[in-house]
Amino acid sequence: MRIHHWEITDGQGFREVAADIDDFRLWYRLPGSYAVPESADAFLCAALLPAMARNERLEVEPGLPVSPLLLKNVAVIQDIHHGWNPALKIVPVEAETRPAVALHPGAAAFFSGGVDSMFTFLKRREELTHFFYIQGFDFRVDDSSFGAALERNASFVQASGKTIIPVKTNSNAFGYRHNLSMLLTQGSALAAVAHLLGFSRTYVSSAYSYSQLVPLGSHPLTDPLWSTEGVEIVHEGAEARRVDKVIRIARDPLTLANLQVCAEEVVRNCGRCEKCLRTMIPLSLIGVSTPAFPPLPPLAAIRKIRIANEIEMIFFRENHELSKQRGDAALRRALGSCLRHHDRLRFLKDADRVLLGGLVKRTYRRFVNSTPAGRRITMTPPQD
16 A cells, blocks of 8 residues: 655645545645645554555655654554454555654644533633544535534634634545444544644544443554654543533533534434433433433333444443432333343344354345445454
């Protein structure tokens, strides 16, 4: 795999930084007022995991330097990902080096308006000066609703005297091209944007606490290793569980009123999707209401929620524990029903793997999920 044909192009109000990685044109667009580094650090971050997935040497075109610290850390990043999933092979990385420097003073953080980024906002409010909001990450590159979401978040951030920087990229498409999902490439994709904007420190908000860690693309082990001499990348907030973050946000009425977690809507919370419900439940348990969310649905609707995977189960267990602490027996039983259903399904999957050699799973994939996208690596650990 080779990074080449790197260039910076100025358009009307924006600056595009692009490189060809083999035959894929990977690009990033950001406001034209921000200087960008003349280095391949961002593209090295983006290309490393695809190169590991393909078991191919990663080469950077001569004359396009990378940070010597980043190049050194790439070896450790590969060791970690290969240890989590041997399908990701350790590959040679070849590049010229030049120490990186910060382009902009101050501290930045990625911001979506959700629980994790709002927690970082509250925790680091005095330090943070800028926030990055990415189209082509949570939002597809061609998603017209991004403008409304950007306007909402910009209004909130600017009210606190901060600056929001919109970024547009096709990096998710690059990962998908190599059958790597956003769960796997999240940390490297965010690191790439951090290097392009070049603030001396950038915070990446954690999704899970130290007691809940699972091997994922953004992780306290790997996120700091994407740093360079000029840009420090910090994995932030892993001392708190999601339910703890919600409780902290609930103490700040303005932040709570602007909380946007919905998986279905852009400018409001639908109150029906799993992401809305897992936020509304702890708010209900601590007796906090907000116009940001509709009323909690009946318990019958909560009992019908199906936990998508082991990662989502972490949040259900948090809320189940909080319901016991708060003495809400009815909600505890409803959440317990969801957890038991998931445990039964997991038992059947384990039985298929041990007793039938995965026959049911293979049959399902053959008839329902047989496309290459269906075989995408969605997590770093093996999924057998």
